[in-house]
């Protein structure tokens with residue numbers, strides 16, 4: 001039987017898809033070059049041509065070493081969040097705990113918490129990772145990703161930030177990692193069109209103290225010290241105009257706080273250590 005993949009790619013490019021995306025869609029939906037797969041390929045290409053992000057069309061996307069399932073219930077994991085995981089792992093290395101307790105606040109697809117669990121396990125460290133989200137849909141995706149990668153020690157909690165967590169965790173968490181919503185409602189218009197397809201609750205936060213989109217960052221920073229173990233760290237991604245406010249909030253909450261710059265030199269990650 002003839003392999004239909006080359007002609008499918010040609011057809012998708014002719015209909016307006018970039019060659020690289022056309023190849024990815026064909027590889028995903030025409031496994032083995034089966035002629036019966038042409039309808040699935042065309043349906044996926046139509047979604048992409050209608051503006052849906054490629055990651056949702058494919059249904060999965062790489063994040064550090066993990067291939068994560070993604071769909072419109074979760075934010076598409078971003079490269080800058082991969083850098084947040086580096087900072088989180090550096091904080092855990094500094095603490096050198098045999099069985100660290102880690103919270104991933106606003107876990108979405110599970111990108112941060114699952115990467116930490118996976119990469120620590122590869123170094124022989126068995127972390128207790130708890131993924132937290134206010135969206136049941138996001139938690140369903142995150143749980144499926146944990147199963148997909150055999151990360152049985154990761155648990156998930158439906159909670160409004162720290163509010164629904166087991167109080168016995170007070171003062172016992174070694175790392176709080178968070179990538180909360182931090183886009184102001186007024187900033188959404190004119191932003192990357194991909195954002196229009198992602199859950200609004202994953203992106204947009206109310207303004208706080210005159211800082212656009214800062215309310216969730218402010219809540220997490222203020223509450224984190226009570227949950228951190230001595231020496232434990234909050235590692236939090238924020239908007240590129242929120243750095244000074246995030247630092248000030250962390251210092252006001254009693255944390256030793258630092259900026260961490262991304263590869264483009266913008267301060268996008270706050271590290272706050274409990275003394």
Ligand SMILES: C[S@@+](CC[C@H](N)C(=O)[O-])C[C@H]1O[C@@H](n2cnc3c(N)ncnc32)[C@H](O)[C@@H]1O
Nearest residue numbers: 075077106107108133134135160161179180202
């Ligand atoms: C920017 S996304 C981050 C997703 C994932 N951690 C990542 O980095 O790709 C923010 C996440 O926070 C969740 N969230 C929003 N408000 C929340 C709240 N009050 N409590 C817990 N989670 C919340 C959203 O549902 C969403 O999954």
